[in-house]
Amino acid sequence: MNEQIRVREVRVISPEGEQLGIFPTHEALRMAYERNLDLVEVAPQARPPVCRIMDYGKYKYEQSKRDREARKRQRIVDVKEVKMRPRIDQHDFEVKLRNARRFLQDGNKVKATIMFRGREIVHADLGRQVLERLARAVEDIATIERRPVVEGRNMTMVLAPRPQVQAAARREATEARPTDGDAGPASAPGGGEPRST
Known part of the structure:
Protein backbone atom coordinates (compact mmCIF):
# COMPACT_ATOMS: atom_id res chain seq x y z
CA MET A 1 0.00 0.00 0.00
CA ASN A 2 1.25 3.50 -0.89
CA GLU A 3 5.03 3.82 -0.26
CA GLN A 4 5.33 0.13 0.64
CA ILE A 5 4.92 -0.80 -3.05
CA ARG A 6 8.49 -1.57 -4.18
CA VAL A 7 8.16 -2.20 -7.94
CA ARG A 8 9.02 0.18 -10.80
CA GLU A 9 5.62 0.20 -12.50
CA VAL A 10 2.09 -0.93 -11.77
CA ARG A 11 -1.18 -1.43 -13.60
CA VAL A 12 -3.58 1.14 -12.15
CA ILE A 13 -7.34 0.74 -11.66
CA SER A 14 -9.44 3.80 -10.84
CA PRO A 15 -11.82 3.99 -7.84
CA GLU A 16 -14.68 3.35 -10.30
CA GLY A 17 -13.04 0.11 -11.49
CA GLU A 18 -11.73 1.34 -14.87
CA GLN A 19 -8.26 0.28 -16.04
CA LEU A 20 -6.15 3.41 -16.41
CA GLY A 21 -3.08 1.61 -17.77
CA ILE A 22 0.51 0.94 -16.70
CA PHE A 23 2.25 3.77 -14.84
CA PRO A 24 5.50 4.23 -12.93
CA THR A 25 4.79 3.65 -9.24
CA HIS A 26 5.61 7.25 -8.25
CA GLU A 27 3.13 8.52 -10.88
CA ALA A 28 0.40 6.15 -9.64
CA LEU A 29 1.02 7.34 -6.06
CA ARG A 30 0.70 10.96 -7.18
CA MET A 31 -2.64 10.15 -8.88
CA ALA A 32 -3.93 8.55 -5.65
CA TYR A 33 -2.75 11.42 -3.44
CA GLU A 34 -4.39 14.00 -5.72
CA ARG A 35 -7.72 12.32 -4.97
CA ASN A 36 -6.92 11.99 -1.23
CA LEU A 37 -7.01 8.21 -1.61
CA ASP A 38 -4.58 5.29 -1.22
CA LEU A 39 -2.80 3.13 -3.80
CA VAL A 40 -3.49 -0.48 -2.78
CA GLU A 41 -1.83 -3.52 -4.37
CA VAL A 42 -4.67 -5.95 -5.17
CA ALA A 43 -2.82 -8.51 -7.34
CA PRO A 44 0.88 -8.60 -6.39
CA GLN A 45 1.55 -11.80 -8.36
CA ALA A 46 0.55 -10.22 -11.71
CA ARG A 47 3.21 -8.72 -14.00
CA PRO A 48 3.14 -5.79 -13.54
CA PRO A 49 1.34 -5.87 -10.17
CA VAL A 50 -2.21 -4.51 -10.20
CA CYS A 51 -2.95 -1.57 -7.87
CA ARG A 52 -6.23 0.15 -7.21
CA ILE A 53 -6.84 3.71 -6.11
CA MET A 54 -9.23 3.50 -3.14
CA ASP A 55 -9.99 4.62 0.40
CA TYR A 56 -8.17 1.84 2.27
CA GLY A 57 -9.86 2.51 5.63
CA LYS A 58 -13.30 2.25 4.07
CA TYR A 59 -12.24 -0.91 2.21
CA LYS A 60 -11.06 -2.60 5.43
CA TYR A 61 -14.29 -1.61 7.20
CA GLU A 62 -16.46 -3.02 4.38
CA GLN A 63 -14.40 -6.23 4.34
CA SER A 64 -14.73 -6.76 8.11
CA LYS A 65 -18.47 -6.08 7.83
CA ARG A 66 -18.80 -8.74 5.10
CA ASP A 67 -16.79 -11.20 7.21
CA ARG A 68 -19.03 -10.61 10.23
CA GLU A 69 -22.14 -11.20 8.11
CA ALA A 70 -20.67 -14.41 6.69
CA ARG A 71 -19.84 -15.69 10.19
CA LYS A 72 -23.36 -14.85 11.34
CA ARG A 73 -24.90 -16.89 8.50
CA GLN A 74 -22.52 -19.80 9.04
CA ARG A 75 -23.76 -22.59 11.28
CA ILE A 76 -21.34 -24.82 13.13
CA VAL A 77 -22.18 -28.49 12.61
CA ASP A 78 -21.53 -30.69 15.62
CA ARG A 177 -32.54 -16.73 17.71
CA PRO A 178 -33.58 -13.62 19.69
CA THR A 179 -33.03 -10.27 17.99
CA ASP A 180 -30.56 -7.73 19.41
CA GLY A 181 -33.28 -5.90 21.36
CA ASP A 182 -34.74 -9.04 22.94
CA ALA A 183 -33.20 -10.73 25.91
CA GLY A 184 -33.31 -14.48 25.40
CA PRO A 185 -34.22 -16.84 28.23
CA ALA A 186 -31.34 -17.43 30.61
CA SER A 187 -30.24 -21.03 30.68
CA ALA A 188 -29.48 -22.80 33.90
CA PRO A 189 -25.79 -23.46 34.58
CA GLY A 190 -24.76 -26.85 33.31
CA GLY A 191 -28.07 -27.16 31.48
CA GLY A 192 -26.39 -27.97 28.18
CA GLU A 193 -27.21 -31.01 26.14
CA PRO A 194 -24.84 -34.01 26.49
CA ARG A 195 -22.78 -34.76 23.38
CA SER A 196 -23.28 -38.52 23.38
CA THR A 197 -25.98 -40.90 24.42
Missing part, protein backbone atom coordinates in the same frame (compact mmCIF):
# COMPACT_ATOMS: atom_id res chain seq x y z
CA VAL A 79 -20.90 -34.41 15.47
CA LYS A 80 -23.13 -36.15 18.00
CA GLU A 81 -22.39 -39.73 18.97
CA VAL A 82 -24.80 -42.63 19.48
CA LYS A 83 -23.19 -45.66 21.16
CA MET A 84 -24.63 -49.17 20.92
CA ARG A 85 -23.66 -52.80 21.54
CA PRO A 86 -23.74 -55.45 18.79
CA ARG A 87 -26.54 -57.37 20.55
CA ILE A 88 -28.78 -54.37 21.29
CA ASP A 89 -32.40 -54.98 22.33
CA GLN A 90 -35.23 -53.62 20.18
CA HIS A 91 -36.36 -50.98 22.69
CA ASP A 92 -32.80 -49.74 23.26
CA PHE A 93 -32.31 -49.53 19.50
CA GLU A 94 -35.50 -47.46 19.16
CA VAL A 95 -34.26 -45.03 21.84
CA LYS A 96 -30.91 -44.64 20.04
CA LEU A 97 -32.74 -44.23 16.74
CA ARG A 98 -34.93 -41.48 18.22
CA ASN A 99 -31.83 -39.65 19.48
CA ALA A 100 -30.08 -40.01 16.11
CA ARG A 101 -33.14 -38.65 14.27
CA ARG A 102 -33.33 -35.66 16.63
CA PHE A 103 -29.62 -34.88 16.15
CA LEU A 104 -29.96 -35.13 12.36
CA GLN A 105 -33.09 -32.96 12.29
CA ASP A 106 -31.18 -30.34 14.30
CA GLY A 107 -28.67 -30.28 11.42
CA ASN A 108 -25.88 -32.19 13.19
CA LYS A 109 -23.92 -35.18 11.96
CA VAL A 110 -24.23 -38.46 13.86
CA LYS A 111 -21.36 -40.81 14.60
CA ALA A 112 -22.90 -44.22 15.30
CA THR A 113 -20.53 -46.44 17.30
CA ILE A 114 -20.81 -50.16 18.02
CA MET A 115 -18.72 -51.06 21.08
CA PHE A 116 -17.38 -54.61 21.13
CA ARG A 117 -16.40 -56.29 24.39
CA GLY A 118 -14.01 -59.22 24.71
CA ARG A 119 -14.33 -61.68 21.83
CA GLU A 120 -17.42 -59.97 20.37
CA ILE A 121 -15.12 -58.34 17.80
CA VAL A 122 -15.00 -61.73 16.05
CA HIS A 123 -18.65 -61.13 15.12
CA ALA A 124 -18.12 -57.74 13.47
CA ASP A 125 -20.89 -58.62 11.01
CA LEU A 126 -23.45 -58.24 13.86
CA GLY A 127 -22.23 -54.69 14.48
CA ARG A 128 -22.33 -53.91 10.77
CA GLN A 129 -25.95 -55.16 10.62
CA VAL A 130 -26.96 -52.86 13.50
CA LEU A 131 -25.31 -49.85 11.80
CA GLU A 132 -26.94 -50.67 8.45
CA ARG A 133 -30.31 -51.03 10.20
CA LEU A 134 -29.82 -47.56 11.74
CA ALA A 135 -28.85 -46.10 8.34
CA ARG A 136 -31.97 -47.59 6.70
CA ALA A 137 -34.16 -46.19 9.49
CA VAL A 138 -32.93 -42.61 8.91
CA GLU A 139 -32.38 -42.71 5.13
CA ASP A 140 -35.25 -40.24 4.61
CA ILE A 141 -33.31 -37.49 6.45
CA ALA A 142 -29.67 -38.63 6.26
CA THR A 143 -26.98 -40.03 4.01
CA ILE A 144 -24.02 -42.18 4.95
CA GLU A 145 -20.97 -39.94 4.99
CA ARG A 146 -18.59 -42.69 6.11
CA ARG A 147 -19.36 -46.38 5.76
CA PRO A 148 -18.88 -48.69 8.79
CA VAL A 149 -15.18 -48.98 9.71
CA VAL A 150 -13.53 -50.98 12.51
CA GLU A 151 -11.38 -48.77 14.76
CA GLY A 152 -9.80 -50.82 17.54
CA ARG A 153 -12.65 -52.39 19.54
CA ASN A 154 -15.27 -50.13 17.97
CA MET A 155 -17.03 -49.98 14.62
CA THR A 156 -18.13 -46.51 13.55
CA MET A 157 -20.24 -45.00 10.81
CA VAL A 158 -20.96 -41.30 10.21
CA LEU A 159 -24.36 -40.07 9.03
CA ALA A 160 -24.89 -36.55 7.66
CA PRO A 161 -28.23 -34.76 7.36
CA ARG A 162 -29.57 -34.33 3.83
CA PRO A 163 -29.22 -30.77 2.44
CA GLN A 164 -32.94 -29.98 2.77
CA VAL A 165 -32.88 -31.10 6.42
CA GLN A 166 -29.85 -28.88 7.09
CA ALA A 167 -31.58 -25.93 5.42
CA ALA A 168 -34.70 -26.44 7.56
CA ALA A 169 -32.58 -26.65 10.73
CA ARG A 170 -30.74 -23.45 9.73
CA ARG A 171 -34.08 -21.68 9.15
CA GLU A 172 -35.38 -22.82 12.55
CA ALA A 173 -32.19 -21.65 14.25
CA THR A 174 -32.40 -18.17 12.74
CA GLU A 175 -36.11 -17.86 13.59
CA ALA A 176 -35.54 -19.03 17.16
Whole structure:
Protein backbone atom coordinates (compact mmCIF):
# COMPACT_ATOMS: atom_id res chain seq x y z
CA MET A 1 0.00 0.00 0.00
CA ASN A 2 1.25 3.50 -0.89
CA GLU A 3 5.03 3.82 -0.26
CA GLN A 4 5.33 0.13 0.64
CA ILE A 5 4.92 -0.80 -3.05
CA ARG A 6 8.49 -1.57 -4.18
CA VAL A 7 8.16 -2.20 -7.94
CA ARG A 8 9.02 0.18 -10.80
CA GLU A 9 5.62 0.20 -12.50
CA VAL A 10 2.09 -0.93 -11.77
CA ARG A 11 -1.18 -1.43 -13.60
CA VAL A 12 -3.58 1.14 -12.15
CA ILE A 13 -7.34 0.74 -11.66
CA SER A 14 -9.44 3.80 -10.84
CA PRO A 15 -11.82 3.99 -7.84
CA GLU A 16 -14.68 3.35 -10.30
CA GLY A 17 -13.04 0.11 -11.49
CA GLU A 18 -11.73 1.34 -14.87
CA GLN A 19 -8.26 0.28 -16.04
CA LEU A 20 -6.15 3.41 -16.41
CA GLY A 21 -3.08 1.61 -17.77
CA ILE A 22 0.51 0.94 -16.70
CA PHE A 23 2.25 3.77 -14.84
CA PRO A 24 5.50 4.23 -12.93
CA THR A 25 4.79 3.65 -9.24
CA HIS A 26 5.61 7.25 -8.25
CA GLU A 27 3.13 8.52 -10.88
CA ALA A 28 0.40 6.15 -9.64
CA LEU A 29 1.02 7.34 -6.06
CA ARG A 30 0.70 10.96 -7.18
CA MET A 31 -2.64 10.15 -8.88
CA ALA A 32 -3.93 8.55 -5.65
CA TYR A 33 -2.75 11.42 -3.44
CA GLU A 34 -4.39 14.00 -5.72
CA ARG A 35 -7.72 12.32 -4.97
CA ASN A 36 -6.92 11.99 -1.23
CA LEU A 37 -7.01 8.21 -1.61
CA ASP A 38 -4.58 5.29 -1.22
CA LEU A 39 -2.80 3.13 -3.80
CA VAL A 40 -3.49 -0.48 -2.78
CA GLU A 41 -1.83 -3.52 -4.37
CA VAL A 42 -4.67 -5.95 -5.17
CA ALA A 43 -2.82 -8.51 -7.34
CA PRO A 44 0.88 -8.60 -6.39
CA GLN A 45 1.55 -11.80 -8.36
CA ALA A 46 0.55 -10.22 -11.71
CA ARG A 47 3.21 -8.72 -14.00
CA PRO A 48 3.14 -5.79 -13.54
CA PRO A 49 1.34 -5.87 -10.17
CA VAL A 50 -2.21 -4.51 -10.20
CA CYS A 51 -2.95 -1.57 -7.87
CA ARG A 52 -6.23 0.15 -7.21
CA ILE A 53 -6.84 3.71 -6.11
CA MET A 54 -9.23 3.50 -3.14
CA ASP A 55 -9.99 4.62 0.40
CA TYR A 56 -8.17 1.84 2.27
CA GLY A 57 -9.86 2.51 5.63
CA LYS A 58 -13.30 2.25 4.07
CA TYR A 59 -12.24 -0.91 2.21
CA LYS A 60 -11.06 -2.60 5.43
CA TYR A 61 -14.29 -1.61 7.20
CA GLU A 62 -16.46 -3.02 4.38
CA GLN A 63 -14.40 -6.23 4.34
CA SER A 64 -14.73 -6.76 8.11
CA LYS A 65 -18.47 -6.08 7.83
CA ARG A 66 -18.80 -8.74 5.10
CA ASP A 67 -16.79 -11.20 7.21
CA ARG A 68 -19.03 -10.61 10.23
CA GLU A 69 -22.14 -11.20 8.11
CA ALA A 70 -20.67 -14.41 6.69
CA ARG A 71 -19.84 -15.69 10.19
CA LYS A 72 -23.36 -14.85 11.34
CA ARG A 73 -24.90 -16.89 8.50
CA GLN A 74 -22.52 -19.80 9.04
CA ARG A 75 -23.76 -22.59 11.28
CA ILE A 76 -21.34 -24.82 13.13
CA VAL A 77 -22.18 -28.49 12.61
CA ASP A 78 -21.53 -30.69 15.62
CA VAL A 79 -20.90 -34.41 15.47
CA LYS A 80 -23.13 -36.15 18.00
CA GLU A 81 -22.39 -39.73 18.97
CA VAL A 82 -24.80 -42.63 19.48
CA LYS A 83 -23.19 -45.66 21.16
CA MET A 84 -24.63 -49.17 20.92
CA ARG A 85 -23.66 -52.80 21.54
CA PRO A 86 -23.74 -55.45 18.79
CA ARG A 87 -26.54 -57.37 20.55
CA ILE A 88 -28.78 -54.37 21.29
CA ASP A 89 -32.40 -54.98 22.33
CA GLN A 90 -35.23 -53.62 20.18
CA HIS A 91 -36.36 -50.98 22.69
CA ASP A 92 -32.80 -49.74 23.26
CA PHE A 93 -32.31 -49.53 19.50
CA GLU A 94 -35.50 -47.46 19.16
CA VAL A 95 -34.26 -45.03 21.84
CA LYS A 96 -30.91 -44.64 20.04
CA LEU A 97 -32.74 -44.23 16.74
CA ARG A 98 -34.93 -41.48 18.22
CA ASN A 99 -31.83 -39.65 19.48
CA ALA A 100 -30.08 -40.01 16.11
CA ARG A 101 -33.14 -38.65 14.27
CA ARG A 102 -33.33 -35.66 16.63
CA PHE A 103 -29.62 -34.88 16.15
CA LEU A 104 -29.96 -35.13 12.36
CA GLN A 105 -33.09 -32.96 12.29
CA ASP A 106 -31.18 -30.34 14.30
CA GLY A 107 -28.67 -30.28 11.42
CA ASN A 108 -25.88 -32.19 13.19
CA LYS A 109 -23.92 -35.18 11.96
CA VAL A 110 -24.23 -38.46 13.86
CA LYS A 111 -21.36 -40.81 14.60
CA ALA A 112 -22.90 -44.22 15.30
CA THR A 113 -20.53 -46.44 17.30
CA ILE A 114 -20.81 -50.16 18.02
CA MET A 115 -18.72 -51.06 21.08
CA PHE A 116 -17.38 -54.61 21.13
CA ARG A 117 -16.40 -56.29 24.39
CA GLY A 118 -14.01 -59.22 24.71
CA ARG A 119 -14.33 -61.68 21.83
CA GLU A 120 -17.42 -59.97 20.37
CA ILE A 121 -15.12 -58.34 17.80
CA VAL A 122 -15.00 -61.73 16.05
CA HIS A 123 -18.65 -61.13 15.12
CA ALA A 124 -18.12 -57.74 13.47
CA ASP A 125 -20.89 -58.62 11.01
CA LEU A 126 -23.45 -58.24 13.86
CA GLY A 127 -22.23 -54.69 14.48
CA ARG A 128 -22.33 -53.91 10.77
CA GLN A 129 -25.95 -55.16 10.62
CA VAL A 130 -26.96 -52.86 13.50
CA LEU A 131 -25.31 -49.85 11.80
CA GLU A 132 -26.94 -50.67 8.45
CA ARG A 133 -30.31 -51.03 10.20
CA LEU A 134 -29.82 -47.56 11.74
CA ALA A 135 -28.85 -46.10 8.34
CA ARG A 136 -31.97 -47.59 6.70
CA ALA A 137 -34.16 -46.19 9.49
CA VAL A 138 -32.93 -42.61 8.91
CA GLU A 139 -32.38 -42.71 5.13
CA ASP A 140 -35.25 -40.24 4.61
CA ILE A 141 -33.31 -37.49 6.45
CA ALA A 142 -29.67 -38.63 6.26
CA THR A 143 -26.98 -40.03 4.01
CA ILE A 144 -24.02 -42.18 4.95
CA GLU A 145 -20.97 -39.94 4.99
CA ARG A 146 -18.59 -42.69 6.11
CA ARG A 147 -19.36 -46.38 5.76
CA PRO A 148 -18.88 -48.69 8.79
CA VAL A 149 -15.18 -48.98 9.71
CA VAL A 150 -13.53 -50.98 12.51
CA GLU A 151 -11.38 -48.77 14.76
CA GLY A 152 -9.80 -50.82 17.54
CA ARG A 153 -12.65 -52.39 19.54
CA ASN A 154 -15.27 -50.13 17.97
CA MET A 155 -17.03 -49.98 14.62
CA THR A 156 -18.13 -46.51 13.55
CA MET A 157 -20.24 -45.00 10.81
CA VAL A 158 -20.96 -41.30 10.21
CA LEU A 159 -24.36 -40.07 9.03
CA ALA A 160 -24.89 -36.55 7.66
CA PRO A 161 -28.23 -34.76 7.36
CA ARG A 162 -29.57 -34.33 3.83
CA PRO A 163 -29.22 -30.77 2.44
CA GLN A 164 -32.94 -29.98 2.77
CA VAL A 165 -32.88 -31.10 6.42
CA GLN A 166 -29.85 -28.88 7.09
CA ALA A 167 -31.58 -25.93 5.42
CA ALA A 168 -34.70 -26.44 7.56
CA ALA A 169 -32.58 -26.65 10.73
CA ARG A 170 -30.74 -23.45 9.73
CA ARG A 171 -34.08 -21.68 9.15
CA GLU A 172 -35.38 -22.82 12.55
CA ALA A 173 -32.19 -21.65 14.25
CA THR A 174 -32.40 -18.17 12.74
CA GLU A 175 -36.11 -17.86 13.59
CA ALA A 176 -35.54 -19.03 17.16
CA ARG A 177 -32.54 -16.73 17.71
CA PRO A 178 -33.58 -13.62 19.69
CA THR A 179 -33.03 -10.27 17.99
CA ASP A 180 -30.56 -7.73 19.41
CA GLY A 181 -33.28 -5.90 21.36
CA ASP A 182 -34.74 -9.04 22.94
CA ALA A 183 -33.20 -10.73 25.91
CA GLY A 184 -33.31 -14.48 25.40
CA PRO A 185 -34.22 -16.84 28.23
CA ALA A 186 -31.34 -17.43 30.61
CA SER A 187 -30.24 -21.03 30.68
CA ALA A 188 -29.48 -22.80 33.90
CA PRO A 189 -25.79 -23.46 34.58
CA GLY A 190 -24.76 -26.85 33.31
CA GLY A 191 -28.07 -27.16 31.48
CA GLY A 192 -26.39 -27.97 28.18
CA GLU A 193 -27.21 -31.01 26.14
CA PRO A 194 -24.84 -34.01 26.49
CA ARG A 195 -22.78 -34.76 23.38
CA SER A 196 -23.28 -38.52 23.38
CA THR A 197 -25.98 -40.90 24.42
